[in-house]
Amino acid sequence: MPTPERFSTAQVLNVLERFFLIDCGEGTQIQFRKFKIKTGKLNHILISHLHGDHFLGIFGIISTFSLLNRKHPLHIYGPYKLKQLIDNFLSTMDRGIGYEIVFHALSYNGFELVFEDDKLEVYSFPLRHRVPTCGFLFKEKIRLRSLRKDMLDVLNIPIKELHGIREGNGFTDKEGTVYSNKQLTYEPPKPRSYAFVSDTAKKEGIVEYIKGVDLLYHEATYAEEGKKRAKDTGHSTAKQAAEIASKAGVKQLVIGHFSNRYKNLDILLQEAIEVFPNTQLAIDGIEFSVKAENNRNQ
Amino acid sequence: MPTPERFSTAQVLNVLERFFLIDCGEGTQIQFRKFKIKTGKLNHILISHLHGDHFLGIFGIISTFSLLNRKHPLHIYGPYKLKQLIDNFLSTMDRGIGYEIVFHALSYNGFELVFEDDKLEVYSFPLRHRVPTCGFLFKEKIRLRSLRKDMLDVLNIPIKELHGIREGNGFTDKEGTVYSNKQLTYEPPKPRSYAFVSDTAKKEGIVEYIKGVDLLYHEATYAEEGKKRAKDTGHSTAKQAAEIASKAGVKQLVIGHFSNRYKNLDILLQEAIEVFPNTQLAIDGIEFSVKAENNRNQ
Numbered sequence: 001m002p003t004p005e006r007f008s009t010a011q012v013l014n015v016l017e018r019f020f021l022i023d024c025g026e027g028t029q030i031q032f033r034k035f036k037i038k039t040g041k042l043n044h045i046l047i048s049h050l051h052g053d054h055f056l057g058i059f060g061i062i063s064t065f066s067l068l069n070r071k072h073p074l075h076i077y078g079p080y081k082l083k084q085l086i087d088n089f090l091s092t093m094d095r096g097i098g099y100e101i102v103f104h105a106l107s108y109n110g111f112e113l114v115f116e117d118d119k120l121e122v123y124s125f126p127l128r129h130r131v132p133t134c135g136f137l138f139k140e141k142i143r144l145r146s147l148r149k150d151m152l153d154v155l156n157i158p159i160k161e162l163h164g165i166r167e168g169n170g171f172t173d174k175e176g177t178v179y180s181n182k183q184l185t186y187e188p189p190k191p192r193s194y195a196f197v198s199d200t201a202k203k204e205g206i207v208e209y210i211k212g213v214d215l216l217y218h219e220a221t222y223a224e225e226g227k228k229r230a231k232d233t234g235h236s237t238a239k240q241a242a243e244i245a246s247k248a249g250v251k252q253l254v255i256g257h258f259s260n261r262y263k264n265l266d267i268l269l270q271e272a273i274e275v276f277p278n279t280q281l282a283i284d285g286i287e288f289s290v291k292a293e294n295n296r297n298q
Numbered sequence: 299m300p301t302p303e304r305f306s307t308a309q310v311l312n313v314l315e316r317f318f319l320i321d322c323g324e325g326t327q328i329q330f331r332k333f334k335i336k337t338g339k340l341n342h343i344l345i346s347h348l349h350g351d352h353f354l355g356i357f358g359i360i361s362t363f364s365l366l367n368r369k370h371p372l373h374i375y376g377p378y379k380l381k382q383l384i385d386n387f388l389s390t391m392d393r394g395i396g397y398e399i400v401f402h403a404l405s406y407n408g409f410e411l412v413f414e415d416d417k418l419e420v421y422s423f424p425l426r427h428r429v430p431t432c433g434f435l436f437k438e439k440i441r442l443r444s445l446r447k448d449m450l451d452v453l454n455i456p457i458k459e460l461h462g463i464r465e466g467n468g469f470t471d472k473e474g475t476v477y478s479n480k481q482l483t484y485e486p487p488k489p490r491s492y493a494f495v496s497d498t499a500k501k502e503g504i505v506e507y508i509k510g511v512d513l514l515y516h517e518a519t520y521a522e523e524g525k526k527r528a529k530d531t532g533h534s535t536a537k538q539a540a541e542i543a544s545k546a547g548v549k550q551l552v553i554g555h556f557s558n559r560y561k562n563l564d565i566l567l568q569e570a571i572e573v574f575p576n577t578q579l580a581i582d583g584i585e586f587s588v589k590a591e592n593n594r595n596q
Contacts, residue, residue: 001362002325004332026358027300027325034302050390052361056354060324063350064299081390088386092348092379094429131392 001053001260002026007284008053009257011217012037013194015138016119021045021061022136022196028057029064035285039065044115046122047078048198049133055082059089066097073100077114077124079132080105108132111209119143125209127200129234135197137209145185155179189292195250199257201231202240207248214290216245217282220255223267238268242275252290256282299351299558300324305582306351307555309515310335311492313436314417319343319359320434320494326355327362333583337363342413344420345376346496347431353380357387364395371398375412375422377430378403406430409507417441423507425498427532433495435507443483453477487590493548497555499529500538505546512588514543515580518553521565536566540573550588554580 002008008025019042021028032039039061047055055078065074076086083103090097104114108126115122119141124134144166152162157171165171171179195210197218210216221235230237236244238255245253253276258265265281272279280288300306306323317340319326330337337359345353353376363372374384381401388395402412406424413420417439422432442464450460455469463469469477493508495516508514519533528535534542536553543551551574556563563579570577578586 001331001365002328002358004328007328026355027328030300030302030305030325033299052358056358057324060300060350060354067299085386085390088383092383092429131390 003260005284006258006260007031008057009198010057011196012042013138013196015140015192015194017041018117018120019043020122020138023048023054023198024057024061025053026056029060031284039068040070042074043072044075044077046114046124046136047076047082048127048135048196049129049131050079050081051131051199054198058082058086062086062089062097062101063093065099066093066095070097070099073102075102075104075115077104077106079108106134108134123209125206127198127206128203129199129201133199133234135195135200135206135209137213138194138196140191140193142191143188145181145188147185148183151179151184155184157184192290192292194290197241197244199234200236201234202236202244204244204247207244210244210248210250212248213250215252215254215288216248216250217254217256218244219257220268220272221257221259223262223271226259226261238272239275242272242279245276245279251278252288253279254282254288255279301558303582304556304558305329306355307496308355309494310340311436311494313438313490313492315339316415316418317341318420318436321346321352321496322355322359323351324354327358329582337366338368340372341370342373342375344412344422344434345374345380346425346433346494347427347429348377348379349429349497352496356380356384360384360387360395360399361391363397364391364393368395368397371400373400373402373413375402375404377406404432406432421507423504425496425504426501427497427499431497433493433498433504433507435511436492436494438489438491440489441486443479443486446482446484449477449482453482455482490588490590492588495539495542497532498534499532500534500542502542502545505542508542508546508548510546511548513550513552513586514546514548515552515554516542517555518566518570519555519557521560522569524557524559536570537573540570540577543574543577549576550586551577552580552586553577 007027009023010025010028011022013020013022021042106124111123111125114124121139123137127133127135155173165184168181170181193213194215195213199219218241219236220238220241222230222237224237224239227237241255255272269281305325307321308323308326309320311318311320319340322343404422409421409423412422419437421435425431425433453471463482466479468479469482491511492513493511497517516539517534518536518539520528520535522535522537525535539553553570567579
């Protein structure tokens with residue numbers, strides 16, 4: 001149940017100016033305005049599963065995007081049934097919407113590539129909940145090496161060679177002097193990764209998918225005192241989330257999706273920290289960033 | 299578009315402990331919690347029309363009522379299409395809901411009785427908007443007269459006579475003394491009435507339905523500067539709302555459904571007050587009451 005302080009699940013992820021909305025509980029568009037999220041570049045909405053607290057905000061967003069005069073396509077990823085709900089909703093709109101919705105049905109069947117461009121890959125992987133539910137893994141691709149501007153200026157390298165050099169080639173100048181790639185380029189920034197683990201009972205099987213990610217969000221609906229209820233309802237405890245983080249060797253853990261029974265979240269944070277110290281709470285409006293590692297000085 | 303300060307339309311009406319929810323924009327259940335609205339006795343939801351800002355909150359409420367362990371039926375009144383949307387939503391719920399939904403399709407075709415019990419009648423009447431839209435009129439029935447306890451104590455009237463006296467009978471005691479009904483009873487409180495006028499272009503035709511109501515809510519999306527846009531989009535200006543209130547001779551007017559272009563609502567209130575002085579703004583969380591007139595001293 002959403003409350004004025006804790007709305008339902010919704011996260012905005014910015015990877016190199018590609019914006020993804022991950023889950024979309026009721027009132028997400030209200031939070032957009034509260035936290036001044038610009039939505040013009042938001043082109044992808046991923047829905048982990050069809051429980052109201054993860055998707056009911058999508059209809060208001062679809063409608064508001066049209067009011068805001070959106071013209072470019074919106075890609076929605078989720079269970080096929082969501083497409084029917086959206087089509088049904090669209091059929092109530094007397095003026096329709098002014099942009100295209102491209103629906104991508106998720107299979108909920110193993111590790112699946114759901115989005116790819118030149119810089120990023122997004123995968124879904126199945127979780128263990130009461131209805132088909134998946135998590136998402138966002139992985140930057142290895143970037144081309146960065147050119148050392150100082151060397152370029154000196155060597156007068158033809159433009160057509162630059163791409164090859166960024167891919168790892170060396171260069172031989174007119175005098176026959178050979179320059180190794182290391183002399184001409186810096187290491188590219190290390191690819192970053194983020195995993196979103198939506199509603200799930202503890203599932204060791206996901207560790208292989210999220211191994212070593214820079215940032216892991218894992219649901220933590222209950223404290224240890226609610227462990228039985230967690231299991232019965234297909235949810236995790238904070239400690240279980242931390243155990244998964246630890247086993248997967250992630251760098252940072254964020255826990256969220258807290259039951260309303262916890263007015264104070266300290267117990268959840270404490271129980272997680274005991275197992276995985278680098279844990280933080282997903283409070284409404286909070287931002288986390290994974291900095292690109294600059295390798296120029298290495 | 300809802301904002302953190304101005305959510306979409308939703309009103310809770312309490313008539314003699316009968317609770318109605320009138321329209322139900324996104325986030326209504328969040329407002330319930332913010333303004334501490336108890337929902338256990340909320341048995342009737344009326345939806346004026348199928349625009350997102352008037353109905354998208356209903357799915358979260360249906361779902362949350364079940365989480366709150368509701369067992370008694372929920373009556374929903376709206377366009378038939380809403381039933382399909384609800385059925386579709388229910389089909390996504392793995393555990394279903396623990397109570398019955400009784401759907402009442404509105405005809406949008408003239409003045410129609412949609413609810414009646416021993417104390418209250420509710421009618422719908424068509425408005426002028428872009429999709430079929432109706433307003434609602436709530437009318438208390440004339441109540442039985444109130445017994446004068448002082449007289450009852452003295453006269454020792456048999457219990458079986460009391461109902462008749464409340465309906466207007468007199469009483470003759472064993473000595474043959476005749477007491478008129480006026481000696482035995484007070485006037486009942488005057489029946490109160492409330493009219494809800496949802497999204498509509500100015501429509502003089504509704505005046506006959508809402509004549510003399512104690513409290514009128516009328517949408518006022520625009521100020522006079524937006525009069526053309528109001529007409530084009532099937533909405534009213536604050537002044538037009540006041541003109542309707544004036545023509546219908548209502549006692550009190552509340553205006554709402556303000557466009558986001560008005561950060562400050564003074565202009566809307568001013569323009570309405572010039573035509574109908576007893577006007578107030580429907581700010582989120584505000585309460586209005588129509589007191590029962592006590593006729594005992596008349």
